[in-house]
Amino acid sequence: EVVARVSGIPTMARLPHRETADGLDAAFVGVPIDTGTSNRPGARFGPRQIRVESAMLRAFNSSTGAAPYQSIAVADIGDVNVNLYDLKDTCRRIREAYRSILSTGCVPLTLGGDHTIAYPILQAVAERHGPVGLVHVDAHADTSDVMLGEKIGHGTPFRRCVEEGLLDPGRVVQVGLRGSSYSADAYAWSRAQGFRVVPVEECWFRSLAPLMAEVRAQMGGAPVYLSFDIDALDPGFAPGTGTPEIAGLTPIQGVEIIRGCRGLNLVGCDLVEVSPPYDTTGNTALTGANLLFEMLCVLPKVRYL
Amino acid sequence: EVVARVSGIPTMARLPHRETADGLDAAFVGVPIDTGTSNRPGARFGPRQIRVESAMLRAFNSSTGAAPYQSIAVADIGDVNVNLYDLKDTCRRIREAYRSILSTGCVPLTLGGDHTIAYPILQAVAERHGPVGLVHVDAHADTSDVMLGEKIGHGTPFRRCVEEGLLDPGRVVQVGLRGSSYSADAYAWSRAQGFRVVPVEECWFRSLAPLMAEVRAQMGGAPVYLSFDIDALDPGFAPGTGTPEIAGLTPIQGVEIIRGCRGLNLVGCDLVEVSPPYDTTGNTALTGANLLFEMLCVLPKVRYL
Amino acid sequence: EVVARVSGIPTMARLPHRETADGLDAAFVGVPIDTGTSNRPGARFGPRQIRVESAMLRAFNSSTGAAPYQSIAVADIGDVNVNLYDLKDTCRRIREAYRSILSTGCVPLTLGGDHTIAYPILQAVAERHGPVGLVHVDAHADTSDVMLGEKIGHGTPFRRCVEEGLLDPGRVVQVGLRGSSYSADAYAWSRAQGFRVVPVEECWFRSLAPLMAEVRAQMGGAPVYLSFDIDALDPGFAPGTGTPEIAGLTPIQGVEIIRGCRGLNLVGCDLVEVSPPYDTTGNTALTGANLLFEMLCVLPKVRYL
């Protein structure tokens, strides 16, 4: 039966709601926090608003021919039950929830939430898959040691991941970095780990398809995680986020990066830092929903018509 | 388990989602249309936004002691599948959906949607219960014969209902009427049917508890339907609606009217005309959610602690 | 022919547009400035936005039975051509434009614009009618001697009017005054002129109908001008204005004041200080449009059905 787009309780992409990941090849899951944020909050409502705006999504990718729903079993499994008053406890809850999701072989597609969540998610991912490659799209490196004296926050997740051996540093790429910084050589730590750093200046005025060809070569066939901070995009396109930086990527480049991941052994993806109170038109959430759909379309088992 | 308010796929009042009304005493149901609107559209998103903002609702009524969830079975049964391109066909679909809901003995609590929907809902209600009493809270009488030459629209539902004998005209009260009008004696037709008309001027500066005592006497024990157009409230309190009129009711008076329906034989209720694009803070939808909760609390079988 | 409300080039109340006031009993006229404002600007767009929102207005007053369009000739005569770069020159242009309007016997209903405009309008009014009575509804007395050292601005018009003998001080009432002030006895100057000052505290929790009975007695049959600053209303009801003050009048009281002017010898009216950039829903402009319609309905020659 045909159902009007405006109708119904909003699940991601109007998919069925399931209680668990059992039997699913991929699952959309929300992590509604913003308590790791340093500036504008609101990302706690990111999952809810992405679901709402995802009503625009249809079944096929008209550009690539991907037919995800004819290929794999997908559903929306709701949100992790977070603790808004204790960020460390929230990290524990996320880690446990993802352990459970991953145990079934399901690939989680995460609706954030602030970027803090990448740390406990990657704890669970590495527990199952070993140290993984990382495609990290962001305005910020998120590799600070501390924020306001604290180890856990949205500016530190990848520092923690390296310290715990969750990443394969030779297979980490960070794309879109920019903005003012706490030191003159802001990406020295990343480079010292062996990360490939692609400052935004290297992306200006050009297609990122060539970059992604190099990234695919770098990543090989081993497991890879894709973490996409919506603030990688220029705030002209994605105003609804907490720490915007000007002169960023375009949505076109964002789509190129994700489509460029086709063929990788993706074991998980996230789209984080959508902050609805600053998204006055809903279009940042809509952009997030579309990027998540593009991620779904490049998962290993998806067929192209 | 305690779940954070920001978490989860938004059903009304965070209730379970059910596919049908079977086994339910009361059900929240959405009718997402605005194609009967004469001015600002957007009410098609009313059900979705009311559900989103209803996350603030808790289990008990602190003011009256009502404990609805300990008294009756309630769920959210989703939306009627409307036809956005043919208003008359939409009316048919609504009528049939409500026939089905009412057939189980369930009381529908409707999330509108523009006021057109009251007409097909009352067709189904009268089919089951016979002509009903009506408590109609609104800035407008909604008794026009035609709008732009058409019989079906949000300004005509109660004219159609009278023509089809769906109402018991001696048990109809219209509260909050006001605004500029198409004729100098705007409520003549209502009065000619035997309706009690309460222009907003009779409500200014005073509690409506005495009025509701009279209404309860007028309604007696026979079936009553409650139809609440959010534009009955002053646009200072409910800006997110399509045809606002100044100098309206306060939310306090809105609550008084609903609480004043306690003891009536309510067979259905609606809250219509919430238009999210004009609800810049979400508070009109929040108001709608609270009014629907108050309606739930005065249903016949609800107990008070 | 019936025309949909959303259709057409927006004139006030969807009236015909005329180039001059010739042959009109009353005319809506805009004065699009905000260069007299001390805080938030934007009132230059007040006339345009009031016209846009006035599409909701119908032909009759359902509450009072007034039938203005069956009684008198009314049109929208457009805007005064202001000089945005020289406030004093703008005042000259306004004065001359109103001289012309008033010369035909037409009653101007002004869409402001900031309150500075009341000064040159009253120059023209007094030139024709002699010193007039004034019903001044406002959060502020607007009787400062200077603002930032300047004589002309939206905080000084009534001081200038008194200095020039344009008002009959024993027939001036100021209603709704409040807020923090530049001196402890903020209304001393007004009282010293013989104005009746009604601080907002005297209005709280009550109908203003009794006050207006007194005002009518005070005004008698001589010419009266009505000047209504939208900031007289509480910012909960009229957020779209430049210098809001909390704890103000309600729209109900605003309507009571205007309806209470029925029977007065009104020779001009204005509704000022609507600032669309701060009117996120359009409802402040809508309120202004309704108040202007109520003013039209109490003009001397209007009949009631």
Added chain:
Amino acid sequence: EVVARVSGIPTMARLPHRETADGLDAAFVGVPIDTGTSNRPGARFGPRQIRVESAMLRAFNSSTGAAPYQSIAVADIGDVNVNLYDLKDTCRRIREAYRSILSTGCVPLTLGGDHTIAYPILQAVAERHGPVGLVHVDAHADTSDVMLGEKIGHGTPFRRCVEEGLLDPGRVVQVGLRGSSYSADAYAWSRAQGFRVVPVEECWFRSLAPLMAEVRAQMGGAPVYLSFDIDALDPGFAPGTGTPEIAGLTPIQGVEIIRGCRGLNLVGCDLVEVSPPYDTTGNTALTGANLLFEMLCVLPKVRYL
């Protein structure tokens, strides 16, 4: 006389308002509907808001030297009187209104309104000019057979046009297509008709001047209609629309397309799908106003200084 931009009743580009197209070479005309919309409504207010924001437009095109008002007679002829409650009847009214406009030899420049309106407009256009070429700029092909089971809506106009022989299929180009779709080969039907389909990916990172040279060659000297859906632009630039799709055209490319139509035998143009409730800054309407001015500048008889 010089008139301040903020002053006056808002006609398109501050042009004179005329009742009919008699004696005009070109006419701006509004079609205020959104009842063909599948997602966010609001385009009914598109004509009104485009007029409001068009106050920024001046008389010459500084980039191309076009001097439209020194070349041809242009005016704003107001809106088609639509039926908001019956989309099919609205189509009939549009068709008749455009028959009348076209009968005088006037070129209509349409302010939409949702894209449904292109169907009845093209009925009138083909009636006068025979099957026409089409430059269709859009995120969507708008060639669905049905929407929610209905034949008429904003996703179907060009299917209907082909069925009725209103277009010359070998002279149809669709530019900017993208987004998720109902089938994997979303543009198969278009291609099967002989349309040239230019998916947005072929537009990324490049000037569209070369494309337009090809289009001009394709179109030749026969009549051409230009239909521009504002959602062709990326939602970063045009958020105020109903069905936004990410990674779209830039305004630069939009301007290139229109300027690239110079020399064509344009017999009509439209700019559709501006939805003011989602245009929080007014800049989508402003963009629409500028694109309409660019269309005016490339009409056949316009001279360049």
Added chain:
Amino acid sequence: EVVARVSGIPTMARLPHRETADGLDAAFVGVPIDTGTSNRPGARFGPRQIRVESAMLRAFNSSTGAAPYQSIAVADIGDVNVNLYDLKDTCRRIREAYRSILSTGCVPLTLGGDHTIAYPILQAVAERHGPVGLVHVDAHADTSDVMLGEKIGHGTPFRRCVEEGLLDPGRVVQVGLRGSSYSADAYAWSRAQGFRVVPVEECWFRSLAPLMAEVRAQMGGAPVYLSFDIDALDPGFAPGTGTPEIAGLTPIQGVEIIRGCRGLNLVGCDLVEVSPPYDTTGNTALTGANLLFEMLCVLPKVRYL
């Protein structure tokens, strides 16, 4: 020198900025957190936005004649340096900062921040003054034992205060309570402590001056703290807050409560829960600024002219 209101770096009420409270009788101080919030965040920007909107404040209270700046030394001493990632550590920092402020005899007027902050502030207050009386204006009792399993949050401060003996329970009044609740007898715990509970229903339609006369009698001459949650006001007047509840107090009643505290031995005041991302017009912050000014005006040493 006269300075335009729009000019200058925004301190509270355009007062001088001081580093410490030394030599001050009263000090405005901000506590920019929202990490104790259960629903909509944003109160971390409350102090900043209240300062911005406070530019409207002038030197005198036109209604009461209070002349605070001629009576006592007042300044803005900036914000407590909070830890956004650890709410318990933030509480420690607040407590220590207020110890320091209070040690000089200064009365702190706090710009919140969410209501969690009342707990550590009252720890410091009670340390200096012993158990204090409390005038608590709020939609919520804020006396929960835990929120999502945690002891510290914006729903628990007054429970913690009672447990630690910081309050004199016989001199506690809670005004404005309402909304749905977690138990049917939502205020039982408050009443069991000896608090006076004034549900909002007791406030509807009436002046609160009589209530405040009783409160003054109850409080006597011993130290009193005033804690004002902006959500006590109806969301029509104060939309910019995190957990709005309908049918609340009016700003008039809010002003009456504060003016009714004149004569009390006030040792500290706060205005909390202003959330700028939900305050689309700035008027909630403006309301907060005005209420803080009214609090300043009723401090013990302020003279009235």
Added chain:
Amino acid sequence: EVVARVSGIPTMARLPHRETADGLDAAFVGVPIDTGTSNRPGARFGPRQIRVESAMLRAFNSSTGAAPYQSIAVADIGDVNVNLYDLKDTCRRIREAYRSILSTGCVPLTLGGDHTIAYPILQAVAERHGPVGLVHVDAHADTSDVMLGEKIGHGTPFRRCVEEGLLDPGRVVQVGLRGSSYSADAYAWSRAQGFRVVPVEECWFRSLAPLMAEVRAQMGGAPVYLSFDIDALDPGFAPGTGTPEIAGLTPIQGVEIIRGCRGLNLVGCDLVEVSPPYDTTGNTALTGANLLFEMLCVLPKVRYL
């Protein structure tokens, strides 16, 4: 001590506030006016909002390695005390304030305010440095002779500057010009003076680094002033401005222009026309803050690490 970004009274870039420019190498200074504006006002709040959003700025430029605060003494010296009611008097006040700032050898970095202010600033600059070179980034040439008959306004500053010999016309470049115009050869006057005019069409789709190499050659070692109107950027990126024109520069290009000024003998810079009421997300002000930081980073004495 580390201080949370949300904390504290908002100075530019969280720098210390100083009363004067004494001892400073560079100073941020605000000029809060919009009384020179022809369309949307609001730029009077530009300085305040840029300061608020500048809380995101950190100490180093991660892209260029600039370390401004380790190189030169910088502070925020507040706002010029403008006269909102007399634009000519405001110009006098600005000229005198900048004379004082420049007398100490300090380089002013101005937060506008509308573009009128460039005229009196350049009067003071030329008084000290003689006729200067000018890098003018704008959608508009701002070289009109009069606006609405007046000589002073935001469309005329550079005409006045040339008339008074404040500029070295052979070292003036205007970048980004576009939009409809009052004459067909809109930039004839600029070219006649010897200005280099770079219409926006010459900037589309390309890096502006080559252009800036030419500009540096043109400017040589003599004093240069940089004036950046935020409306040079496309309104998709900078909606919060008064006279937006479509198809403009990107923030990337804006950054390239400023970074391309490194090595010039910059004696002053401004960033004008940010209008907060039209900046619904704060991101236009944030963009302005970042561009001002980039300007600071290219001042003559700044070192790069």
